[in-house]
Amino acid sequence: MDLSIAGILGLDGVTNGAIYALVAIALVLVFAVTRVIFVPQGEFVAYGALTMALLQAGRVPGTAWMLLLMALAVAALDAAAGWRRRQPARALAAQALRTLALPVAATALAVWLAPRSPSMAVQALLTLALVTPMGPLAYRLAYRSLADASVLVLLIVSVGVHFALTGFGLVFFGAEGFRNPSFWDARFAWGPVALSGQALIIFAVSVALIVSMFLFFERTLAGKALRATAINRTGARLMGISTDAAGRWSFTMAAFIGALSGLLIGPTTTVFFDSGFLIGLKGFMAAVFAGLTSFPLALVGAVGVGLIESFGSFWASAFKEVIVFTAILPVLLWRSFVDRTAEEH
């Protein structure tokens, strides 16, 4: 290996690492607020990339129908719960309207716009509008009524949600893989190392999101309130913090970050309905490196995973995944010396 190959591999690793960093910060964010280890984060990434791909092809993406389905399910659940509590019909209707308005609008927009091949920016925005509302809906459907359960039960729920979302991905997108065109085709070359415009966009978005998350949780009152809900739900409620709203908000952010990562990764690799799981797990490696708590460490871990992956695929391409996932063992060893405290819970 010479320096130029190392440069190419390094750049490749950092680019992938930036995507894993986005996944990792979503995972840290959801865990910090709700104690949910959000295994299905990768599915939102795949949904983002595939929704964009179908819009490119001028087809109505399956996520539009899925969003509608989820919103209807939530509306039905809320209506049933409200009816049991004997709420007036007017309140029930208002609640259903609140649940359905955005998803119905997004779906209608997608159906109307898709065959008219709008510009890439509009397609990207439409993708975000279709995938982001799935976050709070998933929270309502799977997690909300179990929000006080142990981390372990919430993790098992996450695995169930992952199964369901992967299966629906197969139903709505089929088994075919897609690769999207770049948002920015510029190339900047230094000798053999070429930096693509797409990679620059990826870096900029990752760094901006991580810095804003870090500042939000460390420097603002709202961010601290959200962290408090994870540490002590009852206490946070007594202080007037709505744990339910906190959960909804964190899942909205997670789905948004997921869809955004999907848009970013779509042009760099072929995405299938089940690609999200591996991407999500690599984000997990980074999140575990950060002890599921620290945003800056998650970034460091994610770049590390990206670099291990790119150099691993150069030296032993068949064992790329083996190398990446075995790297968790030294990370765990290190963490086991860092976190000696949390034994009782």
Place this chain on the structure above:
Amino acid sequence: MALEQRLATAVAPRRGASWGARRAGFAAVVLVVAVLPLLPVPAQWITTLNYVGLFALVTLGLVLLTGVGGMTSFGQAAFAGIGAYATAYLGTRLGLSPWLGLAAGLAVTAVLALALGWLTLRMSGHYLPLATIAWSLALYYTMGNLDALGKYDGLLGVPPIELFGFSFQEERRMYWLIWGAALLAAVALVRLLDSRPGRVMRALNPHRGGVTMPEAMGASTFRLRVLMFVIAALLAALSGWLFAHLQRSVNPSPFGIKFGIEYLFMAVLGGVGSVWGAFAGAALVKLTEDQLQALLPALFGTSGSYEVIVFGIVLVLVLKFAPDGLWPLVERWLPKAPRPDAFADAPPLQARDKPRPGDVLLEARALRKAFGGLVAVNDVDLAVRAGRIVGLIGPNGAGKSTTFNLLTGVLPLTGGQVWLRGERIDGLPSRAIARRGVSRTFQHVKLVPDMTVLENVALGTYLRTHAGALAAMARTDRAEERRALHEAARQLQRIGLEAEQHQLAGNLSLGAQRLVEIARALASDPALLLLDEPAAGLRHQEKQALAAVLRQLKGEGLSLLLVEHDMDFVMGLTDRIVVMEFGTLLMEGEPAEVRASPEVRAAYLGTEH
């Protein structure tokens, strides 16, 4: 309500038909299972039942891990893969016997499970499942890319198992091996849970007590949790070995993460809290999976594993609406009666030699604990002489409980020394201090609610008994177990609760529960008994009964140190009193001196100006 909490209430024994009826029922089930392949049943039945048995074997491990221990793993399919590939490789490439393959698979699995458990089980609960996801992916891609293991095509032509010339080539014969292994494993687990290590395992679930209590009883909870993980992994490896010889070939796909998750699904669906739930879960998942795999692709018009949608949704629904799974619905109709305990004539456990009355037993010198800038205990000196009752009192926040936790090794000291019978014990873990004859109770009662009072008290005998997991499974521990139960019953008699010994501990009143905690501490044959607010939350009569018990214990030569709020209770009971205020020692003396002291009165009631 949390899964674990519901679990705790779900396994309450119901009186009714006798223990014997249950045993006879089990024997009948075993008989039916055994003769089934001899009957003219369709081959398809045998095939399905074989898979149910294989899946149940893996799921049994998850019942132990998740339902009992409050841990979980998504990597059980990967352990099954090790069992399968070990025997397939040795059999096809090296021509070795399947029995050597079994030994090799179990050995490799044990080493890997030990390493993973050692790395993750010191940390909070979610690191183990995350590690098992990562490691099962790593193993999957290793199996799929190694030339020696046939890459994604796997290894073909695995030889059949033979035993003394009897070949298990046919499916109907493999059936006996599979179901023999599954039922033996189930019986072994039932026995394990009803034994010395099993009692601690059942106490480990963080929602039923956590690790502080078992550690105070002298058990290394870390080692026991690693042991549970290793047992679960070995059961999976055994299933993989049987699978390889049933299929006569192996490839990576049944050992991927999807199956790892499905095994957990089986455990949750069947009932993660009961050994027999593993069978119910395995059967239900296998049968519905067969139906769904035929039905759903036809519905959607293309092939693909659409059944995961149903599994995912059902998993969430089960956790929400039936968190203890489906087996308890069956269990309700089965006879359940307390096991007849024939331990009355068992010889007593060995007792330690007691200190002479009046000798200094426990001595703390300049005991100090700082939490950051806050000094909670500030250079406190304290001594307990043998055969005395010492009270540690003080207003709220005086540092009494912290002192208590320093003496028992629950918290590390910032400074100072603790001596017990001439040996320095500060810095030792609480189980090592327990081993030296210090036993304790807890301010917030830490009993295991779904174990009987007798079993809870028997936890206290942990350090005086020695049987391990293997002895428990083989039931060679019964003589010692009878002695332990006899000791537990004797201690219950000592505190006057022998009539309640077969009740579930969770059903007792708070006062009775505090007495049970004392009995549990006594069962460890302590030289010194530390009681953390024993009278808190008790009614007047309960307090009087407690005081009578403590006086009687003192009369029997035991030394006690008690932290207490209730003045009347302390004054009437103790020989000496240590008063703390704001982390420092205010005074030490006879109850009458303390009662007369203006400083103490000021500390409790404030001063007049």
